[in-house]
Amino acid sequence: MQTELLRNYDLFFEKRSFENYSYSLVKRTNLDNDFLLSSHNTDFKFEQIDKDIFLGNGNCVDFMTRIKSSSVDLILTDPPYNLGDFMHKRKTNLIKMRENQFAYAGWDNLSNENWIIEMDNFFKESSRVLKKGGSLLLFMSLMKIETIINLASKYKFYYKTTGVWHKTNPMPRNMNIHFVNSTEAWIYFINDGTSGTFNNDGKMVHDFIETSLTPKNEKKFGKHPTQKPVKIISHFIKHLSNENDVVLDPFMGSATTGVCAKKMNRKFIGIDLNKEYYELSKKRIINE
Numbered sequence: 001m002q003t004e005l006l007r008n009y010d011l012f013f014e015k016r017s018f019e020n021y022s023y024s025l026v027k028r029t030n031l032d033n034d035f036l037l038s039s040h041n042t043d044f045k046f047e048q049i050d051k052d053i054f055l056g057n058g059n060c061v062d063f064m065t066r067i068k069s070s071s072v073d074l075i076l077t078d079p080p081y082n083l084g085d086f087m088h089k090r091k092t093n094l095i096k097m098r099e100n101q102f103a104y105a106g107w108d109n110l111s112n113e114n115w116i117i118e119m120d121n122f123f124k125e126s127s128r129v130l131k132k133g134g135s136l137l138l139f140m141s142l143m144k145i146e147t148i149i150n151l152a153s154k155y156k157f158y159y160k161t162t163g164v165w166h167k168t169n170p171m172p173r174n175m176n177i178h179f180v181n182s183t184e185a186w187i188y189f190i191n192d193g194t195s196g197t198f199n200n201d202g203k204m205v206h207d208f209i210e211t212s213l214t215p216k217n218e219k220k221f222g223k224h225p226t227q228k229p230v231k232i233i234s235h236f237i238k239h240l241s242n243e244n245d246v247v248l249d250p251f252m253g254s255a256t257t258g259v260c261a262k263k264m265n266r267k268f269i270g271i272d273l274n275k276e277y278y279e280l281s282k283k284r285i286i287n288e
């Protein structure tokens with residue numbers, strides 16, 4: 001095979017049994033990026049949907065093994081909050097509320113023990129793929145903040161800030177019997193260092209952000225039950241990364257992070273377990 005052609009392929013060498021070896025030539029996913037390992041015969045192949053945008057449909061930790069060590073500048077993500085199982089078991093007569101809980105959407109029903117194992121694996125792999133001094137910011141329910149900080153601290157993460165997202169127009173669920181839920185937390189860490197990119201233009205940035213719920217015009221390609229508004233995601237991309245940086249969202253949902261990263265000239269890697277949300281992500285990134 002000509003050298004020119006070979007440059008586009010990886011030679012894979014697989015040991016099938018003790019004395020039996022097989023060789024295969026597999027086309028590389030792409031040749032232009034310096035953050036993905038070239039793909040071989042695995043189920044965890046990224047799909048390139050734009051020049052610097054790669055998406056994977058499957059378990060994030062599996063796909064993250066295909067990302068080069070110390071190659072990502074920012075992980076901005078929104079994992080399951082592990083509220084589905086909790087809400088489902090609650091002794092309440094508010095059955096409708098329990099059944100409609102967005103968290104019980106099918107992808108947030110792990111037991112607490114299994115969720116902790118998954119999050120532990122996520123932090124371990126995140127620390128490997130992030131550059132030294134890279135940032136990780138994740139959304140979380142306020143109930144889980146301490147658990148998350150403890151897990152992250154097992155690896156190289158330095159805890160910086162817990163902040164709040166205040167929704168100005170929350171669903172007024174049962175407003176006459178309790179305080180209406182209108183907040184979510186976000187937690188910010190630095191990998192292997194104590195400070196990283198922070199583009200504040202010399203101005204003070206508060207640890208809370210207020211926006212309305214995700215507007216309808218951001219849902220024209222389909223719905224995701226916990227889609228974040230572009231306004232909040234672009235706020236974090238602006239402050240925690242620079243143009244041409246690599247941004248990763250391992251729990252991308254409908255790819256709000258990808259849409260913002262593309263508009264703000266960042267490279268993007270996104271992963272989601274769910275096929276429907278994966279297809280929605282592609283549509284949004286290509287068309288928005």
Ligand SMILES: C[S@@+](CC[C@H](N)C(=O)[O-])C[C@H]1O[C@@H](n2cnc3c(N)ncnc32)[C@H](O)[C@@H]1O
Nearest residue numbers: 059060078107227228251253254256272273274
């Ligand atoms: C809270 S949603 C993210 C919403 C997103 N921020 C948006 O704006 O659309 C979490 C997503 O994580 C995905 N997910 C859950 N477990 C996962 C896993 N182990 N690996 C990859 N994705 C996962 C779910 O399918 C869901 O779409």
